[in-house]
Amino acid sequence: MAPEDATPVAALIRAAFAAQSVVTDPLPSALRVTEADVTAHLHMGGGVVAEFAGMLVGSALWVAQHGGLYLGRLAVAPSWRRRGLGRALVAAAEAAARNAGLPMVRLSTRLALLDNRRLFAACGFVETTREAHPGHAAPTFVNMEKRLSWAPGPG
Numbered sequence: 531m532a533p534e535d536a537t538p539v540a541a542l543i544r545a546a547f548a549a550q551s552v553v554t555d556p557l558p559s560a561l562r563v564t565e566a567d568v569t570a571h572l573h574m575g576g577g578v579v580a581e582f583a584g585m586l587v588g589s590a591l592w593v594a595q596h597g598g599l600y601l602g603r604l605a606v607a608p609s610w611r612r613r614g615l616g617r618a619l620v621a622a623a624e625a626a627a628r629n630a631g632l633p634m635v636r637l638s639t640r641l642a643l644l645d646n647r648r649l650f651a652a653c654g655f656v657e658t659t660r661e662a663h664p665g666h667a668a669p670t671f672v673n674m675e676k677r678l679s680w681a682p683g684p685g
């Protein structure tokens with residue numbers, strides 16, 4: 531992802547998160563993502579875009595955090611889903627983690643989004659902890675992580 535991608539990537543993220551399989555409570559903060567947010571994220575970390583014939587169809591952002599790579603704002607344009615782009619973007623994040631010498635990739639997803647949880651599990655992520663958004667008594671999202679195959683196990 532290059533700095534000049536920030537405007538179309540922000541629009542793609544908003545469109546992708548507006549078309550999740552379930553309407554979540556609270557609504558995703560990704561619906562309000564701006565070009566400035568994406569630019570700031572790129573300064574802190576990096577990202578990848580998927581393009582077809584010059585058209586932006588997918589993107590992901592990441593940042594090194596707590597000894598791993600945190601993958602966020604994974605987005606595929608609604609009409610381009612279920613073709614493996616999501617998995618390919620996750621694989622790009624794993625490659626970025628390896629290049630940075632980081633042993634794991636982490637992400638979070640809403641508990642209500644069973645399709646996302648299944649996709650990430652199929653990619654090799656395991657659930658670690660569950661948390662609640664402010665004002666919610668019950669957990670609303672789950673944290674997941676994938677230890678990369680080259681990395682040593684815990685202990």
Ligand SMILES: CC(C)(COP(=O)(O)OP(=O)(O)OC[C@H]1O[C@@H](n2cnc3c(N)ncnc32)[C@H](O)[C@@H]1OP(=O)(O)O)[C@@H](O)C(=O)NCCC(=O)NCCS
Pocket residue numbers: 546547549550603604605606607610611612613614615616617618637638639640643645646648649652
């Ligand atoms: C989550 C998201 C990025 C997934 O993108 P995607 O491109 O559809 O992901 P993939 O195509 O790699 O995988 C999705 C499903 O399609 C299936 N699939 C992949 N290639 C396929 C193909 N050629 N034919 C049919 N199905 C296929 C996968 O097996 C997977 O199915 P499963 O979950 O039942 O196993 C996308 O739905 C999205 O942008 N959602 C809104 C934003 C969001 O929720 N982001 C994640 C926040 S944590």
